[in-house]
Amino acid sequence: MNVTAKFLGGSGVVTGSKYLIDIGEFEFLVDCGLFQGPKALRQQNWDKFPMPVSDLEAIILTHAHLDHIGYLPKLVKQGFNGPIYCTEATAELAKILLLDSGKLQEEEAEYARKKGYSKHENPQPLYTMEDAEAVFPLLSPQPFESTFEIHPRIKVTYFHAGHILGAAIVKVVIQGDHQSKKLVFSGDLGRYKDPILYPPSRIPKADIVWIESTYGDRKATEQKPEEELARAIRETFDRGGLVIIPAFAVGRTQLLMYHIYQLMEKGKIPKAPVFVDSPMAIDATRLYLDFHTDHRLTAMLEEEHHPFKHPQLRYFQKQEQSMSLNEFRGNAIIISASGMATGGRVLHHLFHHLPHEKNGVIMVGFQAEETRGRRILEGEPSVRIYGNEVPVRAKVYTVEGLSAHADQDELMDWAEGFCEKPKMTFIVHGEKKSAEALSVKLNEELGWNTIIPQYLESFVLFEGI
Known part of the structure; x- marks a missing residue:
C-alpha cells in the first residue's frame, strides 16, 4: 500500500491549512482552513477545490481557528458530507466561529x-x-487521548496542543499490508507556561511529522506580561482614566481575564469594573466552564469567585449595554473585539475614548500592517473610525508575551520530545523566513530531514507498506 500527501494550504503561509492524505482506498484532510490576509491569498478561497470533493471521505481538525476550519462551509456547500472529527471543545467553538464568519x-x-x-x-x-x-x-466530537477509528486501516488520537481551548496535536496510525506507520500533526502549538492551558504533549515516536512554524524565527520576550499589564492599568487609573483593550474573542480575552483577576486579588491594581463587551468572547468563555477538564483552572473554577466570575466582572451581550459605555467616566477596563481594531464593538469604544488624554489603550497582540490597530500602535496622530478622523490622545501601551503560539525555543522543545528522528518532517503554517529558520535549526541541532512544501506540492510518504 502507498501513502501520499498533498499540500492544499498552510504551506509557505500562516493560513489556509489543508493537508490531504491518500492511502489509495481512502482520502482525508487534516484541517480545512480559510485563506486570510493579503487579497491574493483571500482570492484562493474562490478557486475551484483542487480535488474532486466526492473523493474526500473525512476531515480531521486540529483546532477551531478560521485558518484551520474556515473553509468547511464552502466545502460542504460543494457536496462534502463525510464526518468531521475534532475534540469536544473544538466542535462547540467551531459553531461559534463559523456562524460569525x-x-x-x-x-x-x-x-x-x-x-x-x-x-x-x-x-x-x-x-x-x-x-x-x-x-x-x-x-464528530472526540475526547482527548482516546483512540478512534476513521477507517479500518486508520486510527486517530488527540493530544493537548495548548494553543486555544480544545486545540490538539493529532496522531494518525495507518495500518498497511505489512506494517503500520505513524503521522503526527502538531496543529498550532501553544506556550509551555500558559497559565490556563496545558502545555503541548510530547509524542515519543513518529515516522512523519508536520510541525507549524508561525514563530519559527522568533524568541518570546523574557518580560512578565502581567507586570506590564499592571503598570499600564495603574498609570491609566492614576490619571482618572478608562482602559480599552482590543482583544481576540477566543483565547486572548480569557487570558486577559485571568491576569486581571489575579492582579486585583493580589492588590497590584485597584478593583474596578471589568466589562467584557463581545458576544463571541462571552460564548467562548462559557465553554471554559463547560470543558473545565481541558485546562488548568479546574480547581479555581470550583471557588465562589474565579477569573470568569467575580464582583468586578460584567458581561455585555446586548448592543444597548455596549453603547452605554460610551458615556462611562472613571476607572474601568473594557475588553472588546476585534484584536486589531478592524471592526466590532471595540470601534465605538475607541471612537469615544481615544480623544481623551487620561484614557489608556493596551495592545496585547500582533497588529498586522495596514490595520487600525497597527496605526494606533505606531503613533499616528489620528485614525479613521466610522468615516471620521479621530484624534489619538489616549496613551497607548504594548504588552508582549501573551501570544498563544510557541516560539522557536518551544517548537524545538516539542521536537526534542521525539525519541527517534522522524523519516521526514514537513515545516508548515509559517511564512518563508520563519519556516526556513526552523528548518535550519531542526536540521543542524537534531539532524532532522526537513522539507518546506509548496502550495499543491505532493509527496510519496510510504511505498509498499
Missing part, C-alpha cells in the same frame, strides 16, 4: 453591493450563516 461574509458582500466596488454586478458571499450551520451535523 458566515455573517461577516454576508455583510461584506452586501457592503460591496451597496458601494459598487466589486467587479461583479451582484457580489455573493463565499458562504452564508446557513451554509455554516450545514457543517454542524457533520461534526
Whole structure:
C-alpha cells in the first residue's frame, strides 16, 4: 500500500491549512482552513477545490481557528458530507466561529453591493450563516487521548496542543499490508507556561511529522506580561482614566481575564469594573466552564469567585449595554473585539475614548500592517473610525508575551520530545523566513530531514507498506 500527501494550504503561509492524505482506498484532510490576509491569498478561497470533493471521505481538525476550519462551509456547500472529527471543545467553538464568519461574509458582500466596488454586478458571499450551520451535523466530537477509528486501516488520537481551548496535536496510525506507520500533526502549538492551558504533549515516536512554524524565527520576550499589564492599568487609573483593550474573542480575552483577576486579588491594581463587551468572547468563555477538564483552572473554577466570575466582572451581550459605555467616566477596563481594531464593538469604544488624554489603550497582540490597530500602535496622530478622523490622545501601551503560539525555543522543545528522528518532517503554517529558520535549526541541532512544501506540492510518504 502507498501513502501520499498533498499540500492544499498552510504551506509557505500562516493560513489556509489543508493537508490531504491518500492511502489509495481512502482520502482525508487534516484541517480545512480559510485563506486570510493579503487579497491574493483571500482570492484562493474562490478557486475551484483542487480535488474532486466526492473523493474526500473525512476531515480531521486540529483546532477551531478560521485558518484551520474556515473553509468547511464552502466545502460542504460543494457536496462534502463525510464526518468531521475534532475534540469536544473544538466542535462547540467551531459553531461559534463559523456562524460569525458566515455573517461577516454576508455583510461584506452586501457592503460591496451597496458601494459598487466589486467587479461583479451582484457580489455573493463565499458562504452564508446557513451554509455554516450545514457543517454542524457533520461534526464528530472526540475526547482527548482516546483512540478512534476513521477507517479500518486508520486510527486517530488527540493530544493537548495548548494553543486555544480544545486545540490538539493529532496522531494518525495507518495500518498497511505489512506494517503500520505513524503521522503526527502538531496543529498550532501553544506556550509551555500558559497559565490556563496545558502545555503541548510530547509524542515519543513518529515516522512523519508536520510541525507549524508561525514563530519559527522568533524568541518570546523574557518580560512578565502581567507586570506590564499592571503598570499600564495603574498609570491609566492614576490619571482618572478608562482602559480599552482590543482583544481576540477566543483565547486572548480569557487570558486577559485571568491576569486581571489575579492582579486585583493580589492588590497590584485597584478593583474596578471589568466589562467584557463581545458576544463571541462571552460564548467562548462559557465553554471554559463547560470543558473545565481541558485546562488548568479546574480547581479555581470550583471557588465562589474565579477569573470568569467575580464582583468586578460584567458581561455585555446586548448592543444597548455596549453603547452605554460610551458615556462611562472613571476607572474601568473594557475588553472588546476585534484584536486589531478592524471592526466590532471595540470601534465605538475607541471612537469615544481615544480623544481623551487620561484614557489608556493596551495592545496585547500582533497588529498586522495596514490595520487600525497597527496605526494606533505606531503613533499616528489620528485614525479613521466610522468615516471620521479621530484624534489619538489616549496613551497607548504594548504588552508582549501573551501570544498563544510557541516560539522557536518551544517548537524545538516539542521536537526534542521525539525519541527517534522522524523519516521526514514537513515545516508548515509559517511564512518563508520563519519556516526556513526552523528548518535550519531542526536540521543542524537534531539532524532532522526537513522539507518546506509548496502550495499543491505532493509527496510519496510510504511505498509498499
